[in-house]
Amino acid sequence: MAWQDFKKRIKRQVSDFLEIPRDVMLDLPKIVLVGSLQVFIENHRGIVEYTSETVRVIVGDGEISIAGENLSLRNITADEIIVEGQIKRLNIDN
Amino acid sequence: MFLFRLMSYLFGHVSLLVQGEALEKFINMASGRGIYLWDITKVGADKIMVRVRLSGIKPLRHIARSTGSRFKIESREGMPFVFQRMKKRKVLVVGALIFLAVLYMLSSFIWFIEVTGTSKLAPKEVLKAARQAGLAPGVMKRSVDTSAVERAVKDRLPTVSWVGVYIKGTKAVVEIVEKKIPEGVGNQQPAHIVAKKAGLVKEILVLSGQPAVKEGDTVVAGQVLISGEIIPAEKPESELNDQMPEEIPAPIAQPKYVHARGMVRARVWYEGYGEAQLVEKGKRPSGKRVERVCMKIAGKEIILKGPQEIPFQEYETKQEVKSLPKWRNISIPVEVINIQYLELVPYRDQRTLSEARKLAEEKALSAVRAKMPDGARILEQRVERVETGQEENLVRVKVFVESLEEIGQEKEFNP
Numbered sequence: 001m002a003w004q005d006f007k008k009r010i011k012r013q014v015s016d017f018l019e020i021p022r023d024v025m026l027d028l029p030k031i032v033l034v035g036s037l038q039v040f041i042e043n044h045r046g047i048v049e050y051t052s053e054t055v056r057v058i059v060g061d062g063e064i065s066i067a068g069e070n071l072s073l074r075n076i077t078a079d080e081i082i083v084e085g086q087i088k089r090l091n092i093d094n
Numbered sequence: 095m096f097l098f099r100l101m102s103y104l105f106g107h108v109s110l111l112v113q114g115e116a117l118e119k120f121i122n123m124a125s126g127r128g129i130y131l132w133d134i135t136k137v138g139a140d141k142i143m144v145r146v147r148l149s150g151i152k153p154l155r156h157i158a159r160s161t162g163s164r165f166k167i168e169s170r171e172g173m174p175f176v177f178q179r180m181k182k183r184k185v186l187v188v189g190a191l192i193f194l195a196v197l198y199m200l201s202s203f204i205w206f207i208e209v210t211g212t213s214k215l216a217p218k219e220v221l222k223a224a225r226q227a228g229l230a231p232g233v234m235k236r237s238v239d240t241s242a243v244e245r246a247v248k249d250r251l252p253t254v255s256w257v258g259v260y261i262k263g264t265k266a267v268v269e270i271v272e273k274k275i276p277e278g279v280g281n282q283q284p285a286h287i288v289a290k291k292a293g294l295v296k297e298i299l300v301l302s303g304q305p306a307v308k309e310g311d312t313v314v315a316g317q318v319l320i321s322g323e324i325i326p327a328e329k330p331e332s333e334l335n336d337q338m339p340e341e342i343p344a345p346i347a348q349p350k351y352v353h354a355r356g357m358v359r360a361r362v363w364y365e366g367y368g369e370a371q372l373v374e375k376g377k378r379p380s381g382k383r384v385e386r387v388c389m390k391i392a393g394k395e396i397i398l399k400g401p402q403e404i405p406f407q408e409y410e411t412k413q414e415v416k417s418l419p420k421w422r423n424i425s426i427p428v429e430v431i432n433i434q435y436l437e438l439v440p441y442r443d444q445r446t447l448s449e450a451r452k453l454a455e456e457k458a459l460s461a462v463r464a465k466m467p468d469g470a471r472i473l474e475q476r477v478e479r480v481e482t483g484q485e486e487n488l489v490r491v492k493v494f495v496e497s498l499e500e501i502g503q504e505k506e507f508n509p
Contacts, residue, residue, distance in 0.1 A: 072135040075132045
């Protein structure tokens with residue numbers, strides 16, 4: 001684990017130094033929220049749960065869970081998801 | 095996104111109702127394999143609706159089998175399905191094709207003929223001439239040779255000086271320009287020639303009619319110069335007696351009425367007055383100008399271009415309003431106003447007496463010239479200063495002009 005942490009730290013320092021966007025370098029998700037209507041998640045690893053109240057999506061090394069009402073997946077491709085509906089909460093769990 | 099929707103429509107897409115336990119896995123596998131899914135909605139505890147392109151259905155079967163779910167096609171959309179439906183309704187397709195064919199066929203005929211530019215000529219006559227030249231409602235557009243029709247119509251109608259025929263859709267427009275026949279020629283209505291204005295007759299040339307004045311006569315406006323009424327000269331009594339010894343009553347001389355023609359030139363006098371100030375004060379444009387374009391929307395003005403403040407102390411405005419055309423009773427309360435501000439500067443001109451006199455003379459002369467007809471020849475002009483007897487800032491001048499001009503004017507009369 002220590003090796004992993006060290007690698008991550010090096011990567012962050014390199015990306016800071018070279019001004020490379022972190023989401024590219026560190027394999028992080030990019031999340032765009034449009035009001036409470038739409039969530040756009042880029043760089044995901046697949047969905048874990050989908051009901052009309054919750055959507056859970058695996059990203060990098062964590063999970064994003066969206067809670068709301070009438071949620072639907074407007075769009076899903078290998079690396080992006082658009083969730084639409086009445087969004088109430090968005091949790092990022094590492 | 096729109097492009098994507100269009101492609102989906104062209105290639106066809108379906109709504110699937112997927113039923114199973116591991117629906118998330120189903121979605122993940124599909125997206126992982128590059129099958130594009132959209133509009134995923136949960137419809138029941140273990141049911142989702144998914145949209146997918148037609149090309150994605152086959153791989154989805156494998157995924158469904160491996161995730162233990164089933165799917166059913168709910169609805170089909172897109173061009174491939176439209177074609178399928180068309181195959182079942184051949185008559186409808188045939189009808190649509192026939193409709194297009196008929197529309198195309200009908201549009202290759204001329205259905206209307208419009209005649210423009212006629213004033214004296216009746217459009218009916220033009221239409222008749224065009225029909226004889228092969229242009230009539232119901233003929234094929236291809237069979238109409240517009241330049242031949244133009245020539246034929248022009249030959250058939252002698253009062254037409256130019257004909258233009260062009261075809262616009264299913265309408266043929268025949269443009270006519272009529273010959274302008276000068277008025278008065280061939281007019282046999284009895285007429286006198288009367289004086290337009292007072293003058294002294296200098297020369298008189300009679301083409302028809304009887305002269306009523308002599309050279310050197312003074313005439314007043316309205317006086318008959320050449321009479322259209324010719325009273326036959328009475329033959330001397332003696333001559334008559336010589337020829338016809340028997341007493342035959344002389345026939346009552348019947349006057350003959352003609353349309354008098356001729357030229358009467360006379361000397362005419364004019365008088366003009368002009369004045370000029372020795373010291374003139376006023377305002378005149380300096381040549382500087384600013385332009386402002388405003389848009390007026392429902393009473394509010396918005397400056398589109400130009401300064402907020404006018405940089406001139408005194409100015410004149412020229413306004414040009416452009417508004418949208420009115421349609422029926424609805425007028426759109428939007429107009430564009432273009433205002434030009436012309437700067438005015440005060441000036442003070444000082445003239446010497448001779449300069450002022452010259453200016454006044456010019457003014458007086460131009461006032462006279464305005465009264466004179468074209469072709470008048472100035473024989474003599476005399477300038478006279480009007481003295482008011484008191485010291486003032488004005489030079490007043492009177493100009494007397496003697497000109498030689500045509501004063502005859504036709505005036506019809508009823509004998």
